[in-house]
Amino acid sequence: xxxxxxLLAIILFQLIPVSLWAQATEAxxxxxxxxxxxxxxxxxxxAVVLIILFGLxxxxxxxxxxxxxxxxxxx
Amino acid sequence: MHKxxxxxxxxxxxxxxxxxxxxxSVPAREILHETIRNLYFHVCMWxxxxxxxxxxxxxxxxxxRSQKLRDDVYAVNFTxxxxxxxxxGYTTGALWAKYTWTEFASDTEIFRxxxxxxxxxxxxxxxxxxxxxxxxxxxxxxxRISAVYAIFAYAMLFPTLWILPRILDSLHxxxxxxxxxxxxDSDARLRMVFYPAIIGWTLLGVWITSLKIRLDLxxxxxxxxx
Numbered sequence: 001x002x003x004x005x006x007l008l009a010i011i012l013f014q015l016i017p018v019s020l021w022a023q024a025t026e027a028x029x030x031x032x033x034x035x036x037x038x039x040x041x042x043x044x045x046x047a048v049v050l051i052i053l054f055g056l057x058x059x060x061x062x063x064x065x066x067x068x069x070x071x072x073x074x075x
Numbered sequence: 076m077h078k079x080x081x082x083x084x085x086x087x088x089x090x091x092x093x094x095x096x097x098x099x100s101v102p103a104r105e106i107l108h109e110t111i112r113n114l115y116f117h118v119c120m121w122x123x124x125x126x127x128x129x130x131x132x133x134x135x136x137x138x139x140r141s142q143k144l145r146d147d148v149y150a151v152n153f154t155x156x157x158x159x160x161x162x163x164g165y166t167t168g169a170l171w172a173k174y175t176w177t178e179f180a181s182d183t184e185i186f187r188x189x190x191x192x193x194x195x196x197x198x199x200x201x202x203x204x205x206x207x208x209x210x211x212x213x214x215x216x217x218x219r220i221s222a223v224y225a226i227f228a229y230a231m232l233f234p235t236l237w238i239l240p241r242i243l244d245s246l247h248x249x250x251x252x253x254x255x256x257x258x259x260d261s262d263a264r265l266r267m268v269f270y271p272a273i274i275g276w277t278l279l280g281v282w283i284t285s286l287k288i289r290l291d292l293x294x295x296x297x298x299x300x301x
Contacts, residue, residue: 043098057086060282064082068077071289074293
């Protein structure tokens with residue numbers, strides 16, 4: 001196993017103990033934003049953030065292409 | 076730098092971060108409550124910054140060994156983007172602290188918070204890197220002196236961000252060990268999003284840096300004939 005594979009394996013093993021997920025405790029019910037979750041409006045926030053993220057990433061891809069073209073022209 | 080797979084990986088990981096970061100369940104924490112989700116955003120800015128600065132110092136050392144200006148271009152652009160991440164981390168941290176620490180800590184405790192001071196010192200040291208570069212006009216001299224400075228700046232980075240806050244009394248978690256790897260502070264649910272988030276945000280930083288580097292290499296083609 002190469003070093004990189006070993007590193008990846010270590011990182012993946014960190015993700016495994018999903019069984020440790022606890023049920024929502026009383027404290028969590030008291031303090032976490034269940035309302036947004038139960039009426040589904042949290043999805044609106046996720047959608048907005050995703051649109052912003054994809055907008056920025058698309059811009060980055062465009063810049064990437066433009067610079068790529070510039071590199072071709074100069075060489 | 077021209078390969079595509081890591082850019083696609085970056086998009087996938089960031090999408091996962093946003094979806095998982097908002098929708099997956101998080102452990103109940105006193106004071107923090109739902110703001111623990113900032114772990115996937117605020118903390119990742121700092122991790123991204125540290126990784127970018129580390130890459131930068133590697134290129135600085137490479138420059139000192141090779142004397143090739145190309146390495147200097149790499150080093151300076153990694154530092155620039157690292158600073159952007161650091162400033163974002165600082166700003167988001169200020170907002171996060173306002174809604175959490177102010178509930179239980181006094182103003183003096185917050186002013187004295189060693190991690191805030193340490194991060195400010197670290198960032199100022201890196202700002203000075205650009206002051207130093209700006210003040211030198213000779214290209215080779217500028218590259219050499221700033222590469223040496225970058226090594227000293229890097230030597231101060233981890234003491235100010237990690238060592239000092241653990242010696243002194245810090246409001247940040249992780250005084251007793253490593254908060255990112257410690258099972259008590261971050262459980263499996265957090266790590267499921269946290270680690271991919273670090274990689275995703277860092278790749279975004281590397282992507283931006285690679286664009287800046289490529290642009291600089293085109294601009295300075297005449298002096299970079301290697």
